[in-house]
Structures are given as C-alpha cells and as structure tokens.
Amino acid sequence: MTPEEFRRHGHEVVDWIADYWTRLPGLPVRSPVAPGDVRAALPDAPPEQGEPLSAVLADLDRVVVPGLTHWQHPGFFGYFPANTSGPSVLGDLVSAGLGVxxxxxxxxxxxxxxxxxxxxxxxxxxxxxxxxxxxxxxxxxxxxxxxxxxxxxxxxxxxxxxxxxxxxxxxxxxxxxxxxxxxxxxxxxxxxxxxxxxxxxxxxxxxxxxxxxxxxxxxxxxxxxxxxxxxxxxxxxxxxxxxxxxxxxxxxxxxxxxxxxxxxxxxxxxxxxxxxxxxxxxxxxxxxxxxxxxxxxxxxxxxxxxxxxxxxxxxxxxxxxxxxxxxxxxxxxxxxxxxxxxxxxxxxxxxxxRALKLWFVLRWYGAEGLRAHIRSGVALAQELAGWADADERFEVATPHPLSLVCLRPRWEDEVDADVATMTLLERLNDGGEVFLTHTTVRGRVVLRAAVGAPTTTRATVERLWQLLCENHDWLSRDFAEAAAERARLAAEERAEAERRAAERAAAAAQQAEQEAAAVEVPQAEERADEPAEVPVETPAAQDETATQVAVQAPAG
Structure with missing residues (x-):
C-alpha cells in the first residue's frame, strides 16, 4: 500500500469508525451470536490473492460487528468501563504509523x-x-x-x-x-x-x-x-x-x-x-x-x-x-x-x-476535561443509587463512593432470590438496550451497574432504571402467578388425596360391615340348632323373704 493509497483508504477506515460510533446506540449491547457463528461466516482457507479494502470493510459489517459486545455503547454498564475516545484512537493510529x-x-x-x-x-x-x-x-x-x-x-x-x-x-x-x-x-x-x-x-x-x-x-x-x-x-x-x-x-x-x-x-x-x-x-x-x-x-x-x-x-x-x-x-x-x-x-x-495515545487524550481534554468526565460518572451513579434507595423493590447492597452501584433486588420470601436476580439479569441483557454483570456480596447475588461510557447520559441511566423496574415487576408477577398455580395444583392434589382417602375409608368400613355380617349368620344358625332350655320352677318357700318366714312361723 503506497502512502497515497493509505491516505485514501485511511479516510475510508476513519469514516467507518465514525459511522460505527454514530449507529452504536441502535445496536444490541451484547452480541446475540451463538458459539461458532463467527467462524462459520469466515472462509475455510485464507485468500491467495489480495482483496480490496472495500471487501474487508464489508466483512467488518457482515461478520465482525454482529459478533461484538459493544463496550463503547451508552448502555454498557458491565464489569468496569473500558472506554476509548477520538484522541486515543488517533494517538494509537500515529503510534501504529510510526511503528517504533x-x-x-x-x-x-x-x-x-x-x-x-x-x-x-x-x-x-x-x-x-x-x-x-x-x-x-x-x-x-x-x-x-x-x-x-x-x-x-x-x-x-x-x-x-x-x-x-x-x-x-x-x-x-x-x-x-x-x-x-x-x-x-x-x-x-x-x-x-x-x-x-x-x-x-x-x-x-x-x-x-x-x-x-x-x-x-x-x-x-x-x-x-x-x-x-x-x-x-x-x-x-x-x-x-x-x-x-x-x-x-x-x-x-x-x-x-x-x-x-x-x-x-x-x-x-x-x-x-x-x-x-x-x-x-x-x-x-x-x-x-x-x-x-x-x-x-x-x-x-x-x-x-x-x-x-x-x-x-x-x-x-x-x-x-x-x-x-x-x-x-x-x-x-x-x-x-x-x-x-x-x-x-x-x-x-x-x-x-503506548504513551502517544495518553498524550493525545491529556492534551485534547486537559486535566479539567478528564475531571469532568469522572465527576459525570459519579453523579449518574449516585442518582441511580438514590432511586434504588427510595424504592422498596431494590436495596443498595454496598457503599458507592464512585461510579459503581451494587443493587440487590427484593423478592417474596418463597422465591429463590439468587435465581430470581440472575433471571432478571438475563432478561435485561437479552433485551439488548443495556448490559450489566453480577457479583456476590456476603453470599448473595447482586447486580453491578458501572457507569463510565462517555456517551452515557442521564437519559441512559433513567432508561436503565426503568428497565430494572419493569423487568422486576414482570418477574414478580410471573413468580406470583407460578406460586398461585403451584398452590392451586397442591390444593387440588390435597383434595384428590382426601377424596381417595375418604373412598378408601368408606370401602374399608363397608368391607368390615360385610365381614361382620358374614360372621353373624353362622352364629345365629348355631343358636337355632341348640335345644331350648326348660325353665326350672323355684319353690315358693325359696322365694320368701326372711320377714315372710317369720310371720308364717307358728307361735311357740
């Protein structure tokens, strides 16, 4: 590539990066591809002959971008920030161009x-x-x-x-x-x-x-x-x-x-x-x-x-x-x-x-510009923490002196809180608007929201909070409906078990009556076959009381 070709194609690459940054908010933060998808989109063998840069840029859009988790996205709240900027990219370009x-x-x-x-x-x-x-x-x-x-x-x-x-x-x-x-x-x-x-x-x-x-x-x-x-x-x-x-x-x-x-x-x-x-x-x-x-x-x-x-x-x-x-x-x-x-x-x-990009950044923003960036992230994080503090659905799990907020969602007692929190995290990340990560604090799962992208604004953090609340409410209703369904099924099972037990008891009682009746008939027949007893008449004297005997006795 000659210097003139580099100049022309360099403009194309810079334009591509600028366009990528412009359309970044409309892309899903986390890559939706499955393992192996990126490799499947690539040819099995390398090219034998050189290709035009336009073909490479086209494959960036077709293959690479869909396979990226976009760390520069305004909705990226995962891990910690890992942000670049225009001055940094240009400084890196100069470093690469110098090649020292x-x-x-x-x-x-x-x-x-x-x-x-x-x-x-x-x-x-x-x-x-x-x-x-x-x-x-x-x-x-x-x-x-x-x-x-x-x-x-x-x-x-x-x-x-x-x-x-x-x-x-x-x-x-x-x-x-x-x-x-x-x-x-x-x-x-x-x-x-x-x-x-x-x-x-x-x-x-x-x-x-x-x-x-x-x-x-x-x-x-x-x-x-x-x-x-x-x-x-x-x-x-x-x-x-x-x-x-x-x-x-x-x-x-x-x-x-x-x-x-x-x-x-x-x-x-x-x-x-x-x-x-x-x-x-x-x-x-x-x-x-x-x-x-x-x-x-x-x-x-x-x-x-x-x-x-x-x-x-x-x-x-x-x-x-x-x-x-x-x-x-x-x-x-x-x-x-x-x-x-x-x-x-x-x-x-x-x-x-490496120092070139840092030099570019410091000279472009100045110390005060860098301070403003840090203050912005801290202020947005404190606002998010304030919303969570005031809401019974969430708890701020740890102190938050900087731009990271750890949130513990609150769930009903019968819900497995860790499973529910991880389910909430996956729903948020699957939605594509935001990306968060998790950690454990004192053995309990919490959500981490790290603010720091230069494109993240108050509106972005408001949308994050809205999504947290909406998805928490949806899951809470789903858990409650599932619990109600489990209770209904359990009640039906209990009722069925009680019905069967009653039937078994009734059947057992009937069988006992039949068995008792079956025993009573032979006994009655045996009594019918025995000779009748002749009553023995007791002499009247034996029936007399002592008083009667004394009255009837002759005088002496």
Whole structure:
C-alpha cells in the first residue's frame, strides 16, 4: 500500500469508525451470536490473492460487528468501563504509523522520554508521592494491564525481600507469604502462581462490614507468620475493589507494612484515576506508604486498551528483578547509566509507543476535561443509587463512593432470590438496550451497574432504571402467578388425596360391615340348632323373704 493509497483508504477506515460510533446506540449491547457463528461466516482457507479494502470493510459489517459486545455503547454498564475516545484512537493510529519499538532508550528516545514525562504529569495530577517521579528514587511506566503490574510488583518485592537472591536461586515458596483480602482481584493470586510461590503462600485477610481489609487482622496474620519463621513479602491493598469498589484503609495498613518490612502494593486499577478529582482524592489517603501503585487509564480515563499506569518508589528493586543485558542489546547510552530502558521495567522485551495515545487524550481534554468526565460518572451513579434507595423493590447492597452501584433486588420470601436476580439479569441483557454483570456480596447475588461510557447520559441511566423496574415487576408477577398455580395444583392434589382417602375409608368400613355380617349368620344358625332350655320352677318357700318366714312361723 503506497502512502497515497493509505491516505485514501485511511479516510475510508476513519469514516467507518465514525459511522460505527454514530449507529452504536441502535445496536444490541451484547452480541446475540451463538458459539461458532463467527467462524462459520469466515472462509475455510485464507485468500491467495489480495482483496480490496472495500471487501474487508464489508466483512467488518457482515461478520465482525454482529459478533461484538459493544463496550463503547451508552448502555454498557458491565464489569468496569473500558472506554476509548477520538484522541486515543488517533494517538494509537500515529503510534501504529510510526511503528517504533521502544524497548530501550536508544531504540527510540522519544518513546521513552515522552512516557517518563507523561507519567510524571499524572503522578502530579494524582498527588502521588515524590518518590514515584522519574526525578526521585522510583518512576512510572505504562504496563499492559494491572494484572501485569501486580506481577512485576510481586517480583520486585521478592527481589527486595531476598536481598537479590531470587535472581540467582529463585524463590523459596515454603518461606514466603503474600497478603490479600477476599475482595482482592484474582490477578494477584495468579501472579503468586506465576512467580513460583503457589497458592498456599497466599494469606486471605479478613474484611469488615465495609468489605475493606481490617488492619488488625493483617497485623495478627503477619505476627503469626513471622513467629512461625515465615517471610512476609507483599501486602496487596485495593482502592476500588472489582466486586464493589471497597477501599482498603491505606493510612492504617501502611505503618503496619513498614513495621514488618513488607512491600505495600496498591491496586487501584479502576478507582485510581479518580484521584484527579480533589473531592475524591481522600479515598487514597495513605498512598505515601506504598512501594508500588497501579491504575488503568484504559478503564475510566478515555484511553484505549492497553494503558496501565504503574509507579514504583524504588526502581532498583524493579530493575534488579527484571533486568538482563545480552550482548546484542548493549549500547553506549545504556552503559552510561544515564537513561531508562523500559525493557527492564516489564516482563516482555518489546514495547509499543503506548504513551502517544495518553498524550493525545491529556492534551485534547486537559486535566479539567478528564475531571469532568469522572465527576459525570459519579453523579449518574449516585442518582441511580438514590432511586434504588427510595424504592422498596431494590436495596443498595454496598457503599458507592464512585461510579459503581451494587443493587440487590427484593423478592417474596418463597422465591429463590439468587435465581430470581440472575433471571432478571438475563432478561435485561437479552433485551439488548443495556448490559450489566453480577457479583456476590456476603453470599448473595447482586447486580453491578458501572457507569463510565462517555456517551452515557442521564437519559441512559433513567432508561436503565426503568428497565430494572419493569423487568422486576414482570418477574414478580410471573413468580406470583407460578406460586398461585403451584398452590392451586397442591390444593387440588390435597383434595384428590382426601377424596381417595375418604373412598378408601368408606370401602374399608363397608368391607368390615360385610365381614361382620358374614360372621353373624353362622352364629345365629348355631343358636337355632341348640335345644331350648326348660325353665326350672323355684319353690315358693325359696322365694320368701326372711320377714315372710317369720310371720308364717307358728307361735311357740
């Protein structure tokens, strides 16, 4: 494809994307296809000859779009937001067009230094500790995901806890322990497995009624493990847990971690970017105790996947765990020690120019535009929670400081609440206008409504609430009718059983009478055959009373 052909077809692709965004509200949020439908629409063999771009775009409409769940849809309330924007798409396009590989400073100095600068900008906007800046002892880097960030944080913590021995001898899984809560994202346990510690190294710290990690419970577990000769390596605290956006108390957890010499990693994948908003920043008070911190710009900051912002307070622990320098990567800049080579800050070697899209987004919206976007999502979520609080059909299941609301529908006592709630969820998602997901809170199923798409408006949230109420009412009536039908059938069965029992009793009584009659006839016949008894006359004297005898006695 020549530059001129690219120019022409590039316009066509941009037009296609713009048209897709325009018609997006009219598409069903969740894909209606069945497993295998997409592959069945594709040819068995690849093309031998090239095809025009028009054919590819036609297949986007015919094959791909019907098989998508539309994460950019205004009615998408599932999981967490994963939103892109025009500036992000254009920044990614420029990155793809430049096609640079930013593994080392020397392979593209601008890729490294722009990333350092943008991460320093965000460290300032989020009010993170000075140690997280590139001018301090640590620094920031863009990772592929917070799952990846959790892994590299653990590797850095293991390196520090072992004094660097993990590089030479590997980990000692029988000695090392990692601390999470029941609400911590599953990627932390996955990181523990990948690091070679195994799930037995994970300690699950109790949470309070607010679903946040209890500092006293953490301290007790650390004391117990240290007394047993174990080596606590890392505590993962969460700001905005995945299920409910619970917030672990960093201000209290931090000093405990310092006392035991354990690495404090803060997973703020979803909620971290809310720190841009001054009134929401207190949720992260205590972050100055953190050894590492991660948040996702690709969730709630209008930047397309993948764009995880990861900071570390001591970059030596991170690069000590991950750096390796074969001869073919040696260069004068690296040997001078005066540059950052981001290949030493991540698992993989190669890396895209990820910072460009973030740079585009920040320059287009400005910090205040990003704050407005976050405030909008929070305000809409609070309004939804208010409607649910005032309605007897729903209960707000957990605190909702940000843009996620967990709703527990109320059902009649005889209804299986979890089954009913999942049925409601499927009805909502099958309808195509909205898409929600679920979780469990204290063993009960709840609905999660996460607001965050830039196209979501108050009208969208009002429609979500209307659909929740309408479908709840329909199901409640259906459950009541089903219960009434079951009661009717049960009453009929009882009546039938009583009728049959009465018939059986009557039949039994009749049979008993017949049997009694059958026994009485022979007895009567036997009495008829016996000789009649002749009465014996009693002498009159024997019938006289003593008085009569005395009267009749002769006088002497």
């Amino acid at each position: 590989q930013g593994m080392s400073w020397v392979t593209s100095p601008a890729a490294t230094e722009l990333e350092q600068h943008v991460l320093d900008w965000f460290a300032g906007l989020l009010d993170l500790p000075a140690s997280f800046r590139s001018t301090g002892t640590g620094g920031g880097v863009i990772q592929d995901s917070s799952s990846g960030a959790n892994l590299v944080a653990l590797l850095a913590a293991l390196h520090r806890a072992s004094g660097g021995a993990t590089v030479r001898h590997g980990v000692e899984p029988e000695e090392c322990t990692v601390y999470v809560s029941a609400e911590t994202h599953s990627s932390m346990e996955k990181a523990v497995r990948i690091a070679g510690l195994g799930s037995d190294a994970v300690r699950i710290v109790e949470v309070g009624d607010d679903l946040a990690m209890r500092p006293a419970a953490l301290a007790a577990r650390l004391e117990r493990d240290v007394a047993r000769g174990l080596k606590p390596v890392l505590v993962c605290a969460t700001v905005g847990t995945t299920s409910t956006t619970a917030v672990d108390p960093l201000l209290e957890l931090g000093p405990i971690c310092q006392r035991f010499g354990v690495w404090l990693h803060v997973d703020a994948a979803y909620a971290g970017v809310s720190g841009l908003v001054p009134e929401l920043r207190p949720l992260q008070d205590g972050v100055e105790w953190a050894d590492s911190y991660t948040t996702d710009a690709h969730k709630w900051l209008l930047t397309g996947f993948d764009a995880t912002l990861f900071w570390v307070a001591d970059r030596a622990a991170l690069t000590g765990a991950l750096a390796i320098l074969p001869e073919y990567l040696r260069n004068a800049a690296t040997d001078s020690g005066g540059v950052v080579d981001y290949r030493d800050w991540q698992i993989e070697l190669g890396r895209r120019f």
